[in-house]
Amino acid sequence: MFVMIARWVKVCEAKSLKSGDMFEFDHQDKKIVIVKIKDDLYATDRICTHAYADLSIGILNEGDKTLTCPLHLSAFKLDDGKPQNLPAKDPLSVYEVKVENNWIHVFL
Numbered sequence: 001m002f003v004m005i006a007r008w009v010k011v012c013e014a015k016s017l018k019s020g021d022m023f024e025f026d027h028q029d030k031k032i033v034i035v036k037i038k039d040d041l042y043a044t045d046r047i048c049t050h051a052y053a054d055l056s057i058g059i060l061n062e063g064d065k066t067l068t069c070p071l072h073l074s075a076f077k078l079d080d081g082k083p084q085n086l087p088a089k090d091p092l093s094v095y096e097v098k099v100e101n102n103w104i105h106v107f108l
């Protein structure tokens with residue numbers, strides 16, 4: 001039996017991201033995007049829950065902290081992953097983020 005254990009994963013240098021930037025990466029079977037808005041960092045799955053579209057090429061709205069799918073335009077809140085409009089109904093998974101020694105880590 002294979003058991004996956006979540007742990008902090010070192011991803012990228014914190015200073016490499018400015019507000020409005022996105023950084024996508026893969027970890028095991030997960031496709032993740034980190035988003036920086038002002039001093040806040042968010043990490044979510046980057047594949048839309050409606051169909052297969054990569055949210056890292058979607059539209060970031062820094063004001064309401066949403067990421068909009070480029071295919072059918074569902075917007076997802078970055079803090080809890082919930083869709084704000086159809087057609088997506090299911091939330092994205094969201095992950096804890098921390099900065100340690102100027103490196104961004106995501107709990108995966």
Ligand code: FES
Binds near residue numbers: 069071072074086087
């Ligand atoms: S694929 Fe994202 S809303 Fe349809």
